[in-house]
Every structure is written in C-alpha cells, then in structure tokens.
Amino acid sequence: MNGQTVTKPAKQIILDGLWYDNAIFRQILGICSTLAVTNNVLNTLVMCISLSLVTALSGMTVSALRNWTPRSVRMMVQTLIIAFFVIIVDILLRAYWPEMSRNLGPYVGLIITNCIVMGRCEAFAGTNRPWPSFLDGLFSGLGYSVVLLAIAAFRELLGMGTILGFAMPYFSTHWDKWIIMVMPPGGFFVLAMVLWLCRSVEIKRKS
Amino acid sequence: MPTAGNFSSEIWLAVVTCFAAVFTQNILLSYFLGMCSFVSVSKEVKTAAGLGLAVVVVIxxxxxxxxxxxxWVLVPLGLEFYRFILFIIIIAAFVQLLEMVIDRYSPALYLALGIFLPLITVNCAVLGSVLWMVIRNYSFVVSVGFGLGSGLGWMMAIVAMAGIRQRLDESKIPAGLRGPGITLIIAGIMALAFIGFTGVLQ
Amino acid sequence: MKQSRYFAVVYMFVLTAVLSSMLIGLERLTRRQVKTNEQIAFERAVLAVFPQIEIKSAAEIHPVFTRDFVLSDSGAYEYRPSGQLAGYVLPFEGPGFWAPIKGVVGIGMDQKTMTGIRFYEQAETPGLGARIVEPFFYEQFAEKSLTEGSRPVRIRPPSEAGGNDISAITGATQTCVRLEKLLNEAVVQWRVKLQEQGK
Structure with a gap:
C-alpha cells in the first residue's frame, strides 16, 4: 500500500466529488453534523466551508504522512489530524466570529465524526499524493456543500422569507411563513425531497 | 465547575433533563445527531434494538x-479547546474496552451487541450529546440524566423507525424515494409528532 | 519495519506532541481576543439598556463602561454618570431552549421601571427563538414595570398580553417561557439582596 499512487486526472476527481460519488445522495453520509444548521443559509455556508477545508487539509496531511505512518495506528493518526484541523477552525471562529461560533454550538466539533472526512482520508488520501488528495477532499466537501446549501436556501426562504438574512421580494411580504421549515421536521422533509429528485434523475440517466 | 444545588433537587433536575432528552429535545429528531447509522441500520427491529442498547450504554x-x-482536567489546565480530541479518544477507548470485556465474559451479549460497537465510535450522537452537556454547563448528576436520556431517545427513535420500515417492505414506493428517502420522510413525520411533546415540561 | 511496534508508539507520541503544541500556541495567541470579545459584548449590552447613553464608536464602550458603572453587592451594576446614581443594570443568565441565554436588564431609580433589555449571548432557533435579539421584541421591555411577587415580568401570547405584559414570539414558546423564568429569578434574587442590605 505504501508508496503506491493511483493516478486519477484532476477533472475526474472533481466530477466524482460533485456528482458521481456525491456523499449525500449517493452514500447518505455525513449529514448529521450539518443538517441541524440548515435552517439558516449563513450558518450552513460557514459549516460547509469549514467542512470542505478540513476534509481537504486533513486529506493532504494524511497523504503527506502516508509513507511513514505505521498501518496499525492509521485510524488514530487520521482522527488526530482531523481533530487538529477542526480545533483550528473552532479556535479561529471563537476568536474572530464569536456569534457564529455560538450559533453553530457543538456542530463544528462534530465535523470530527463526519463520515465524509474520515471516509476521504481512508479511501483516497491513504494511497494518493498530497495535491490530488487536497483536490479530492475539497471537491467532496463542495459536492456536499451544494446539496446542503440548496436545502438551507429552501428552508430559510419558505420559513423566514429571507436568504442570508436579506428579505426576499414576495416571500418576506405576502408569503405566509411556513414555520415548520425552520423547525427540525422541515430539515428531514427537504432532504428527503432532494434525495428523491437526485435519485430520480440518476435512474432516468441510467435507463 | 457547574454549581450543583442540593441533592434532591439535582436528582429531580436530572430526571426532568432525561425526560426532556427523550421526548422534547430528542437527539435524533431535533438535533439530527446519529443520522448515518439511523438511516442504514433501521431495517430490522432486532438489529435496531441491539444498536440502540449499545448506544444507551456508551452515551x-x-x-x-x-x-x-x-x-477536573481540562478546565483547571485551561485547555478547554482540547476537548474534541480528548472526548473522541475517551469514547474510542471506552468502546474498545467494552468490546473486550463483553467478548470475554458474555459471548451471548457479544453476539447481540459486539458487532455494533465499532459503529458507535463514529456515531455523532455520542460526541454530540457530550458536547451539548459541556456547552450547557450541566452538573454531574444532570449530565448522567442527560446522557441516559439522549441514549434512550435515540434508541426509541431507531426502534420505532425499524418497526415502520419493516411494514413498508411490501408497499409501493416510487423508485427514487426507496430506502433513505422514505426513511427521512418518516423521520420528519416522527419529528413532527415529537413537537407535540414541547410544553410538557415547563 | 522490524521495530514497528515501538516505531508506532513513538510516531503517535511525536505526532500528538507536535500537533498539540501547535494548537496550544494558536490558542494562546487568540485567547486575549476571545476574552476581549466576551467583555465587549457584555459592556455593549450594558450601555444599550439606557437609552440616554450615546455611543459613537466601539472604542468608546470600554472607557464609558468603566467610568459610569460600578458593580454593587446586590449583584447588579449601578449606573453612576458623574457619580450620581441613575439606575441599575441587572445581569441574568440561564438555560434557553438550546444553549444558555445571557443578558442584562436596565432598571430605573425606582427599582421598578425597566429601561431596556439586551441579550449578549444566545443560540436559540434561527427565525424563532433567536428573534429575541431583534428590536421588535426587546424594545417592548422599555418602560414596563416590574410587578411585586414571584413573577415581575410576564411574557404572554400576543393575543392575551395586557398593557404591562410582553408579547411572546409566535412559534418560540419554549424560549419565551425559559426567558421569563430566568429573568424573574434574577429579579427576585436581586430584590431579596436589596432588602437584606436595607436599600
């Protein structure tokens, strides 16, 4: 395993991350840590950026260390590296954006147990060079972010009539706000709809 | 350190917190924690109950x-930011230890629970409830109640879901919605039902 | 890879030590910033509960706070512009629906009339409970009076709210119930302390 590198063109890595292996509607992975904050686009955006960066940077680090890491402690090393980057994000948020840090509550820390991060480190970074690992992590994270941001936009618009806190025409004035969208059940319903849509498209494409 | 009141009021608070964690603030249905295994392991009641029980014990x-x-360690040392690493190490070590102990002393229990234990380290419900406990400054007794309640709430949700999904096996569901899609819709309806409990506790 | 077992242990040890020391370094660098953020958020809230205080820039907050406010034994801050007592600021905190809510309430010289309220720390549901930080909600507290008894402030559903009541936020019942509880507890405690001191 050590030293072997599987070459995969950058374009393929990007497409896989965004669609073909999309973590959410392909594998239903890693929704826990972010779904809870999708009732607000800004919170989701910050979570998604953090997650993408953590995935990319831990992928890169795991990959850079792959030739020295003994196999027996592989998982521990990965967890340690992921936790390292998550703590950096947490410290920076607390120091420079305290309100956001409070809004996200425990969810920043939960990036550690997000299956996507660990999954990319294990499946890709362990056998690839640092730069492709970085790309792979970044675009897996972005594929995930696109889906969650769509969910968040939908929930915030229908539930509060705003997007990123800005009042939207029609929705902020004439729309009878669907409070349920801001509450937890809304998250489940919208995610289910997104899954349904993406999977139906995929089934069509295959047949 | 979170200040504790007198013992009986602490116990009462712990009971209330436990109840709240099961019903009004269910860790899965209102905080979305532990979704991955909730979606993938809720196909059969027996398996779901096994995993649920393991989660209760671990949390x-x-x-x-x-x-x-x-x-006792991080706060006196001023290393609160280090909690993520420490918590995950403690959880992983405890799960490992539990697995070894069960394997050694109760093969029957090991067959029932053992296979789920490795899944639990990465179950966000465990880390999530521990982080909530710290953020909310719960005292020791209340934390125990909260942990127990979180576990029980998660178990209840996954067992109920498995029961419903077993019944769905023969239903006609649109192809794109099969599996995770319908599971999430049901979870949404369950979450809706659980909102009905809000206000039970004042 | 003969000594792989020792190597693994040493490797883990070295890696943990390196990463941890980097984290500790970063935390030490930002620690003062975090402390300042918290302090400024609190002081900003305190100044905001008195409508007569005008703050032109963020740099003024700390000097004005240290000049005009004195922490008294009753747990509240006394507002003493130019040395003369002009009101009280009572801090309160307690569990909200999700995470702790912290805030301050300004009380006039009569120890009864609220001059204003601000929340400087909360993480309630966006769009519902989190709206306690919006003016439409907190501005209701100004000029309302604290009644005698164990429930000086009443937050009630908009349809039932009377002249001296605060209208709750629709859909955020839990936040409002908890807020009322922790606010009232703070006020009651403050009154007891005032009485003890015979003020």
Missing part, C-alpha cells in the same frame, strides 16, 4: 467519563 458511560475529564 451514559462516556458522559460520566467525559464530564470528569472536562471539569
């Missing part, structure tokens, strides 16, 4: 351990 025990580690 309760790690709440105690992590509470001590946080308030």
């Amino acid at each position: 309760t025990a790690t709440s105690i351990l992590n509470w001590m580690a946080y308030w």
